[in-house]
Amino acid sequence: MMGLDLTLIWAAIIGFGVIMYVLMDGFDLGLGILYPFAPDEESRDVMMNSIAPIWDGNETWLVLGGAGLLGAFPLVYSVFLPALYIGVFLMLAGLIFRGISFEFRFKSKKNRHWWNRAFCWGSAIAAFAQGAVVGAYIQGFAVEDFVYVGGALDWLTPFTVLTGLGLMAGYALLGATWLILKSEGHVQAWAYSIAPKLLLAVLVVFGIVSLWTPLVSLDVRARWLDQLHLIWVFPILAMACAAMLYRSVKRQQEGLPFVMALGLFIFTYLGLIASKWPVIVPPDYTIWDAASAPESQLFMLVGMIFVIPVVLAYTAWSYWVFRGKVKVGEGYH
Amino acid sequence: MELDPLLLSRLQFAFVVLFHAIFPVFTIGLASYIALLHGLFYKTGNTAWDRLALFWTKVFAVVFAMGVVSGIVMSFQFGTNWSNFALATSNFLGPVLSYEVITAFFLEAAFLGVLLFGRNKVPEGVHLFAAIMVAVGTFISSFWILSANSWMQTPAGYELIDGRFHITSWAEAIFNPSFWYRFTHMGMASFLTGGFVVAGVSAWFLLRQRDVEANKKALSMCLWLLLVLTPAQVVIGDFHGLNTLEHQPTKLAAMEGNWETQSNVPLLLFAIPDQDTQTNRFEIGIPDLASIILTHRADGEVPGINEAAPEEQPPVAIVFWSFRVMVGIGFLMIGVALAGLLLRWKGRVFESPLYLKTLVAMIGTPFLAVLAGWIVTEAGRAPWLVYGVMTHAQGLTPSLTGAMALFTLIGYMAVYGVVFVVGIYYLGRVVGEGMLPGADDQDSDEVERPKRPLSAAHTPLEGDDIKGANA
Ligand code: HDD
Ligand code: HEM
Numbered sequence: 019m020m021g022l023d024l025t026l027i028w029a030a031i032i033g034f035g036v037i038m039y040v041l042m043d044g045f046d047l048g049l050g051i052l053y054p055f056a057p058d059e060e061s062r063d064v065m066m067n068s069i070a071p072i073w074d075g076n077e078t079w080l081v082l083g084g085a086g087l088l089g090a091f092p093l094v095y096s097v098f099l100p101a102l103y104i105g106v107f108l109m110l111a112g113l114i115f116r117g118i119s120f121e122f123r124f125k126s127k128k129n130r131h132w133w134n135r136a137f138c139w140g141s142a143i144a145a146f147a148q149g150a151v152v153g154a155y156i157q158g159f160a161v162e163d164f165v166y167v168g169g170a171l172d173w174l175t176p177f178t179v180l181t182g183l184g185l186m187a188g189y190a191l192l193g194a195t196w197l198i199l200k201s202e203g204h205v206q207a208w209a210y211s212i213a214p215k216l217l218l219a220v221l222v223v224f225g226i227v228s229l230w231t232p233l234v235s236l237d238v239r240a241r242w243l244d245q246l247h248l249i250w251v252f253p254i255l256a257m258a259c260a261a262m263l264y265r266s267v268k269r270q271q272e273g274l275p276f277v278m279a280l281g282l283f284i285f286t287y288l289g290l291i292a293s294k295w296p297v298i299v300p301p302d303y304t305i306w307d308a309a310s311a312p313e314s315q316l317f318m319l320v321g322m323i324f325v326i327p328v329v330l331a332y333t334a335w336s337y338w339v340f341r342g343k344v345k346v347g348e349g350y351h
Numbered sequence: 352m353e354l355d356p357l358l359l360s361r362l363q364f365a366f367v368v369l370f371h372a373i374f375p376v377f378t379i380g381l382a383s384y385i386a387l388l389h390g391l392f393y394k395t396g397n398t399a400w401d402r403l404a405l406f407w408t409k410v411f412a413v414v415f416a417m418g419v420v421s422g423i424v425m426s427f428q429f430g431t432n433w434s435n436f437a438l439a440t441s442n443f444l445g446p447v448l449s450y451e452v453i454t455a456f457f458l459e460a461a462f463l464g465v466l467l468f469g470r471n472k473v474p475e476g477v478h479l480f481a482a483i484m485v486a487v488g489t490f491i492s493s494f495w496i497l498s499a500n501s502w503m504q505t506p507a508g509y510e511l512i513d514g515r516f517h518i519t520s521w522a523e524a525i526f527n528p529s530f531w532y533r534f535t536h537m538g539m540a541s542f543l544t545g546g547f548v549v550a551g552v553s554a555w556f557l558l559r560q561r562d563v564e565a566n567k568k569a570l571s572m573c574l575w576l577l578l579v580l581t582p583a584q585v586v587i588g589d590f591h592g593l594n595t596l597e598h599q600p601t602k603l604a605a606m607e608g609n610w611e612t613q614s615n616v617p618l619l620l621f622a623i624p625d626q627d628t629q630t631n632r633f634e635i636g637i638p639d640l641a642s643i644i645l646t647h648r649a650d651g652e653v654p655g656i657n658e659a660a661p662e663e664q665p666p667v668a669i670v671f672w673s674f675r676v677m678v679g680i681g682f683l684m685i686g687v688a689l690a691g692l693l694l695r696w697k698g699r700v701f702e703s704p705l706y707l708k709t710l711v712a713m714i715g716t717p718f719l720a721v722l723a724g725w726i727v728t729e730a731g732r733a734p735w736l737v738y739g740v741m742t743h744a745q746g747l748t749p750s751l752t753g754a755m756a757l758f759t760l761i762g763y764m765a766v767y768g769v770v771f772v773v774g775i776y777y778l779g780r781v782v783g784e785g786m787l788p789g790a791d792d793q794d795s796d797e798v799e800r801p802k803r804p805l806s807a808a809h810t811p812l813e814g815d816d817i818k819g820a821n822a
């Protein structure tokens with residue numbers, strides 16, 4: 019590859035978009051999953067208030083990612099979506115119900131419990147579906163001559179169910195540590211008490227997935243064995259984050275648990291990329307096979323260069339505006 | 352019975368996209384109207400304009416949110432059901448749809464928050480600017496999406512390499528031959544939608560003697576607007592049709608119900624097109640008129656549907672009748688606008704209950720016309736997905752089975768059904784609540800909350816106490 023490789027730039031942009039989405043929508047989906055277990059309706063209000071101003075900003079990354087993939091890596095788009103057909107539908111339905119329950123829960127008194135349910139189920143289903151996508155990506159897809167040829171439910175295997183549940187646990191952990199940061203009193207105490215349990219669940223799944231992955235994906239096995247010295251860096255960093263997370267929760271620190279949970283996700287994600295790179299539609303197609311025409315990538319890049327800084331600045335600004343603790347019975351009615 | 356994934360996918364696409372189309376077509380027109388109201392308030396200082404602006408902004412917020420929710424699904428539809436098409440056209444549609452999303456981002460991120468929540472936080476001039484930018488943003492958004500669609504109708508600026516479209520000229524592809532016609536016609540349709548909804552709601556308030564002064568102002572302004580816009584739409588539509596004649600003659604023939612290429616073609620008012628026999632079973636028409644409209648000569652020759660082989664013909668009856676619904680509504684709208692002028696001349700526009708009720712009844716018609724228009728456009732290009740190059744069958748996802756397509760078709764209908772029912776019900780309450788008496792401190796005790804369209808409306812979802820907005 020000479021000079022400026024647009025495909026690499028786009029891989030970086032999409033990679034960045036995906037992790038931004040996972041981290042940001044992750045903690046608010048996580049709160050949705052924890053929702054039914056909250057001690058009382060008051061803490062549910064706090065949970066919702068802590069994400070109400072920012073959640074749909076978080077979801078814009080999903081929309082941008084969808085359109086960006088079609089433009090930059092159409093093969094990913096045209097293989098993943100048919101292969102995950104049912105899962106994509108479930109995820110979208112989950113996100114829609116969740117989205118409208120944000121708006122209507124507070125405007126509704128009589129039927130509030132229905133909106134609570136929509137919020138929780140919507141979040142749980144969307145998180146599970148996303149986790150299953152990760153599993154399906156590790157497994158690989160039946161693709162012949164650039165066309166998906168597998169069945170409707172190939173993606174649903176014991177392995178992907180496990181990754182689905184694993185991501186639910188991971189999101190819940192993100193949500194709990196976010197809540198530690200944003201709440202106080204009995205809500206915060208509850209968040210402190212569940213965080214270690216969720217961490218344990220995440221680590222158990224993490225362990226099983228790591229042992230199982232070389233069995234479902236031959237190329238990952240080869241990669242792990244060949245390049246042991248490089249690949250193991252990320253899991254070790256992830257473990258370090260987990261340890262710090264545990265310690266900071268025990269010491270009742272407020273900000274560190276969330277930061278460490280983010281770190282856990284980032285290093286796991288990097289580890290996954292390192293195991294597959296540069297394959298983007300496993301098992302066979304690399305980012306260059308999947309790329310669109312250079313002139314199309316260039317045309318799109320012009321717009322992205324403008325929009326990404328704006329979105330980042332705007333995101334930072336809205337988190338700044340809504341910094342600080344959410345108090346019981348305050349704010350959003 | 353065998354489930355046909357192609358048919359089911361087409362039904363599904365038609366359903367989700369028609370559902371989506373309802374919302375933006377309204378928000379585009381309404382955004383411009385809100386900007387206009389802000390401008391009038393800025394210039395005259397008359398608080399009636401301000402209160403109207405505030406009221407319509409609440410409605411805008413709810414409709415916008417529903418547009419966004421249904422739009423998210425759209426961006427995944429190409430991949431799930433039309434993956435061959437998505438892969439083949441991605442070099443063009445990918446960037447263009449990305450620009451649609453990017454525009455929507457800019458609009459939401461920078462200006463929508465200010466418009467919805469910044470009333471008491473930014474100077475009036477800045478607020479006006481935000482309102483204008485939101486209106487401009489909706490147009491840029493529709494610019495891109497209509498460019499995508501028009502390119503599929505009249506593809507240009509590309510070459511085919513290994514079954515994939517590669518763009519040789521972005522200018523030719525984006526401004527393809529049918530683009531400007533579609534853009535102006537659709538833009539005008541948005542204004543008409545906004546205009547008739549505002550007129551209808553104002554009339555409804557007047558019938559109930561609520562906020563008489565402000566609503567009279569709003570109605571009067573709308574009627575002047577509609578007087579100009581309704582005939583303009585017919586003219587634009589006529590040009591649009593001539594363009595279709597040039598680039599998609601078979602579609603045009605289906606709109607006219609004209610099977611054979613011939614001269615002295617009548618304008619059919621009623622007919623029952625029969626695809627099997629390739630004739631109309633029954634016709635009532637005005638002699639020579641179609642020839643005159645399309646060629647400006649009574650003996651002008653108009654192409655026939657059977658120039659295309661039967662398997663390359665669109666479903667004629669659907670196209671034929673949808674076209675008549677749209678055009679019929681177009682002329683009905685002119686009639687209503689003219690009646691307004693007549694009544695105004697007699698000084699009775701605001702006093703005639705019959706006229707006000709007619710206006711209320713007209714609220715649904717622009718939506719119907721828009722849906723009918725899209726069905727003409729889209730069904731009329733069948734079996735082509737990219738006109739003349741790729742058919743629906745070629746574009747379909749190869750791995751898709753009938754059962755999968757049926758599952759998601761029912762699924763989307765259920766999900767959208769719930770969203771739509773709740774949304775419309777809530778919209779009804781927002782409208783029923785009407786304008787707030789001293790609309791000032793509406794959002795003063797709210798923290799700024801960007802990007803939360805629905806939060807701009809404070810109406811509770813159920814219960815009787817509709818008055819207390821912020822209680
Ligand atoms: C308020 C809405 C509305 C009204 C009153 C009309 N239309 Fe329309 N029409 C649309 C809204 C619309 C639309 C939804 O915006 C369409 C669908 C796609 C497009 O470009 O515009 C459309 C499409 C459309 C097409 C199809 C073009 C193609 O795809 O090849 C033609 C020929 C016309 N229109 C012509 C007319 C005429 C002669 C009208 C006169 C009475 C008219 N329309 C009224
Ligand atoms: C919001 C406005 C739109 C409406 C109301 C609409 C409506 C429809 C309808 C009714 C069909 C079915 C046609 C048939 O059965 O023969 C259809 C087909 C289709 N349209 Fe559109 N359309 C819109 C915009 C678009 C745009 C912007 C694109 C692409 C960027 C697009 C892509 C397609 C595709 C891929 C199909 C094929 C599936 C099918 O024919 O059912 N549409 N659309």
Ligand code: HEM
Pocket residue numbers: 078081368371372374375376378379414415416417418419420421422423424425426448452455456459489490492493496497537
């Ligand atoms: C197949 C076609 C379409 C797709 C894939 C699509 C996709 C989307 C998406 C993803 C959004 C949400 C963007 C966001 O706010 O983050 C959206 C909203 C919007 N769309 Fe569409 N859309 C389609 C058809 C249309 C058409 C035909 C128009 C207008 C002519 C249109 C105009 C808009 C506008 C103005 C918005 C902003 C929200 C609103 O005003 O309700 N779209 N669309």
